[in-house]
Amino acid sequence: MKKRAYQDGCAVAHALDIIGDRWAMPIMRELMLGPKRFTDLRASLPGISANVLTQRLEGLEAASILIRRRLPPPAASQIYELTDWGRESEILFQVLGRWASRSPTMQPGQPMSHVSVVLSLRTMIDRSRIGDMDATIGMRFGEEEFRAILKDGDFTIGRGEAESADVLFSGDQNALVAVIYGGLPFGEAAGALTVAGDRELAERFIRLFPLPPKAPSTVTPETTAS
Amino acid sequence: MKKRAYQDGCAVAHALDIIGDRWAMPIMRELMLGPKRFTDLRASLPGISANVLTQRLEGLEAASILIRRRLPPPAASQIYELTDWGRESEILFQVLGRWASRSPTMQPGQPMSHVSVVLSLRTMIDRSRIGDMDATIGMRFGEEEFRAILKDGDFTIGRGEAESADVLFSGDQNALVAVIYGGLPFGEAAGALTVAGDRELAERFIRLFPLPPKAPSTVTPETTAS
DNA sequence: CTGTATCCGTGTTGATACTG
């Protein structure tokens, strides 16, 4: 079928055959919190072109990672939704993200999608810091709302109603990232991010997501001769 | 630097920028059990071309995943060796391999490299089945020797002297795979695989690596009309 | 023997425009 396949019995090579193509994993990531339409996917993946998105969706469907469903009328649109097995791939994103967060060449500050931010919180939460916290945190990024629950030492987050939470973050998800991972004070994020509700809880919340130490760079910084 | 980079702050996207290129992960896999030379890598990655291997090695070196070392004379050859952080990526291969082993589209029977086989054992071992086993297992595939140790409910395997083990498998690594994962009886693998030493231990050993159940295919098998 | 560099045919990717 596929022209360029590793002809290798290794399961890792098979994984790369089905999800190793450019954009395949970012597409899966965007579907991890629930189904999306073609246009939603395109909007949350800046840089992808329509034909590549079509091809990847076909490939991922053929691999049983997602299914295409036509919503019942009146909403006559199609949606793409992960299968159970596709959803099980979340562990890949967690492990990959945790490993890459130590990369010495990673440059911070680039924009992230709504889903990326939420998944990164799922990945980087340090459950040992939750203690006896018992709270709900809402987030509103553009049209999308997410809801996090801290309870019994555990942390869950997904799409959900944000308004009634104990704290509500709203605005630009990148500003929240700058606060949580970049140590930016809320004050300096004002304008891009507003915090409503229990301010002290918000301050505690953002300290639940420590970054692991960077791995050392093994590259000599190349004395740039003209 | 890189022409085609996801411009995405998500750590997963950064990971894909540095290890998402074709052949990058298979190269890392081949170095996971210790350093190799350019020619060794090429031989264990059928299908890769010299220039692509050179490019990937450069990229992985720039990302601090591996370093290039010149062996001291008399062996004047270079070797490629994972950095500490590069070695920490083994978890990626384990998670990826375990997930992909459930793929409904994976076809068994394709050849695997020596390293792939050893890493797959590390990945698929079911420690709960080890019980009080206390033994060493040797494997000799071509020029390479590996040694596994079962002790105190744990399993370790890596490059190492094989001869003195309680059981010695030698011959074609693919035949061992067919026995362990394919359920092929030793008898039918004879010729491709020889087993020396404690035969009963060998039989117990190969049952320590159960495969997880396949995920269901969600693709309708397309009634092939002429 | 161990790599590296260059050329070339081919397939994949990506941007734009366009259609149901």
Added chain:
DNA sequence: CAGTATCAACACGGATACAG
């Protein structure tokens, strides 16, 4: 909204030639 068509740029794989 959900893709398809077209085309240019690039990456890949193979072969070959070159350098230490």
